[in-house]
Amino acid sequence: MEIIRVNSYEEMSKTACKQIVNQLRQSDRSVLGLATGSTPEGLYQQLIDQYKEGNVSFQHVTTFNLDEYVGLAADDPNSYRYYMNEKLFRHIDLPDNKAFLPRGDVDDPEKECQDYEALIKDAGHVDLQVLGLGLNGHIGFNEPGTSFGSRTHMVTLDESTRQANARFFPTLDDVPKKAITMGIDTIMESKKIVLLVSGEKKADAVNQLVNGEVTEEFPASILQKHPNAVLIADEGALSKL
Numbered sequence: 001m002e003i004i005r006v007n008s009y010e011e012m013s014k015t016a017c018k019q020i021v022n023q024l025r026q027s028d029r030s031v032l033g034l035a036t037g038s039t040p041e042g043l044y045q046q047l048i049d050q051y052k053e054g055n056v057s058f059q060h061v062t063t064f065n066l067d068e069y070v071g072l073a074a075d076d077p078n079s080y081r082y083y084m085n086e087k088l089f090r091h092i093d094l095p096d097n098k099a100f101l102p103r104g105d106v107d108d109p110e111k112e113c114q115d116y117e118a119l120i121k122d123a124g125h126v127d128l129q130v131l132g133l134g135l136n137g138h139i140g141f142n143e144p145g146t147s148f149g150s151r152t153h154m155v156t157l158d159e160s161t162r163q164a165n166a167r168f169f170p171t172l173d174d175v176p177k178k179a180i181t182m183g184i185d186t187i188m189e190s191k192k193i194v195l196l197v198s199g200e201k202k203a204d205a206v207n208q209l210v211n212g213e214v215t216e217e218f219p220a221s222i223l224q225k226h227p228n229a230v231l232i233a234d235e236g237a238l239s240k241l
């Protein structure tokens, strides 16, 4: 895995933005994989700026997000669909019908997982997948213990993940207990992976990711085996390497 060391959160966001712009210059019909959480917010702002300056268009792009909470509708302010609309989609020219997330409020989440896999396959798989890193090594919502062979599936969130994400919700009780996430194998099929990590609180996780053994107990460790993965991380995140 290539490591790009940057000085700040802003530089991380700009460097990731360049990777995406380069991808879109190679093909304006690229399929992008997107992530939520605090980490990619700066990247999305950079992409909006690039779009507004006329440097990039998303007109022919397709996007697939990693995950969504089960039970939350698109217009729920805590849903990842709502996050993506607010932080990126409504500011750019990406067509609504090309911006995919798993739907959290369906009657049959298992079927939704299969349908989501089929959509990704029909689109020709993800060209560039943006990832964040959970404190426990999760990617998407693939918690420790998830099979490396997993495809899009429904998961029960770890208590630690619910607590880490509680800051977005009124109370911890409001954090959903289940989510739909692309599986590890689904993520690994992406042609390129751009993993973003910022801040000292992720330093132990980054150390384990880079130097630890490849184990299902630390899902992100599988990225060591990806042929085209890049970690863009700031000094804080790399401080324990």
Ligand SMILES: N[C@@H]1[C@@H](O)[C@H](O)[C@@H](COP(=O)(O)O)O[C@@H]1O
Binding pocket: 035, 036, 037, 038, 039, 040, 066, 067, 131, 132, 133, 134, 135, 139, 140, 141, 161, 165
């Ligand atoms: N499902 C998301 C992940 O995709 C994300 O990478 C992680 C880290 O979030 P943050 O970037 O806010 O630290 O949080 C959530 O659990």
